[in-house]
Amino acid sequence: MTTSLIIPAFNEEEAIGLVIEEYYPFVDEIIVVDDGSKDKTYEIASHYQDAKVHVFQHTQNQGKVGALLTGVRKSTGEIIVFTDADCTYPARYIPVFLSELNRGADLVLGVRNIEAHNIPLFNRIGNAVFSTMATYISGKYISDGQTGYRAFRKEMMDELLVSAKSLEFETKMTVRAAKLGYVISEVPIEYRERVGTSKLHPIRDGYRMFRALLSIAWHETSPLAKMISVPGLFLLLAGIGFGLISVQERLLNYYLIHEYYPLISVFLMLFGIQLTSIGLIIDYLSKKMDRIEERIRQSFIKKE
Structure with missing residues (x-):
């Protein structure tokens, strides 16, 4: 099975080159979607273009979800892997993800080792709260529903696609998969300190995640x-x-x-x-x- 890596990037000039280089040996195709960056993200990513690396650009910022969807549409692989453009997720777990999919998993999540040195206290509390809510709503234990490092078969994208604008996409997608009865496998991973400036807004994004969970709980319940x-x-x-x-x-x-x-x-x-x-x-x-x-x-x- 061929594997396509989707990297949504917005103002990630410090890290995008490192991410492409790290993932290059582990996948068959890399799709970088520059989401209207104001820095040199697109120029740096374009330097890596070859038969395996493809770079696309949004003239205006469409949000992380828009960038992910563009990447999936442009991809040719049978397996889709999502990762972030900030160097937080190590590439070495890709073979483990593929092994889990071959063993029957429908969605593989990279469960982060959340510690004080890589995630602030407020964000750690939020992650625990929303993972607990996701577990309760879905009826399946989910230890890190917010992780941006995940893999699934491309043919499942239509069923896993949810209405979202930003970081709540991952949470909503995870709960939807569980509510639909898909097999979710969790792989413990190292989570590194990001390169560059964080774009997470705890209050705004937390509210969106809470609203997204309630939406899934209502619309996906029989x-x-x-x-x-x-x-x-x-x-x-x-x-x-x-x-x-x-x-x-x-x-x-x-x-x-x-x-x-x-x-x-x-x-x-x-x-x-x-x-x-x-x-x-x-x-x-x-x-x-x-x-x-x-x-x-x-x-x-x-x-x-």
């Missing part, structure tokens, strides 16, 4: 699961409401006017969480069974 989960969410919110009233009474009056509100709050929240979880588990299992049935059907077709 009607049966929604019938169970939605009442659970209302019960959870009601429980939080009773809890806030209790806290307010305790702070303002130094005693509880409604003594049973804390008990009601705990009961409603626990019951709401259980109902929501049952709905999401049912959704995950039904999607997984559909995927297994599809694979069995495809194996019979190939034998015939």
Whole structure:
């Protein structure tokens, strides 16, 4: 199987050459998409053009997702690998990714070793929160849904394509794959300190990721699961409401006017969480069974 590496780049003149050189021996094709950079990213990348390296340019910035989609459209490989243009993801894991795909994985994620020296504290907390949310929504354990280093078969792109503008694309794509019942494999990788200036905006991008997860949770959940989960969410919110009233009474009056509100709050929240979880588990299992049935059907077709 031929492998195409997609590198979206925006103002990455310090790192783009290093990334191309590092990945060159590991893939069959490298697609660099300069997304309207204001520096020398396009010029530097163009110096590496040959039969294997192809460089394209957006005249105006279209965002990371736009650059990735352009790269996929221009690619010729059967396997697509996404990476970043900042030198954070080592190329040596490509053979491991391909091995996982050959063993039956549909989507391979490079799980970063998140430490103090390579990711700021605020970003580490955000990554843990959103990975936990992604795990809960999808019904499958996802330890790093935000990683930009991933591999999958090109034929899957249409199903994995999600509506996104920026860094929430990776999270949304990961959860969608899990909700559809695809096999997700995680490969632990080294995560290096980036070369150049970070373009991550924690508050803005965090809000987008949160909104993206809610969007996937709603649109990719089956009607049966929604019938169970939605009442659970209302019960959870009601429980939080009773809890806030209790806290307010305790702070303002130094005693509880409604003594049973804390008990009601705990009961409603626990019951709401259980109902929501049952709905999401049912959704995950039904999607997984559909995927297994599809694979069995495809194996019979190939034998015939």
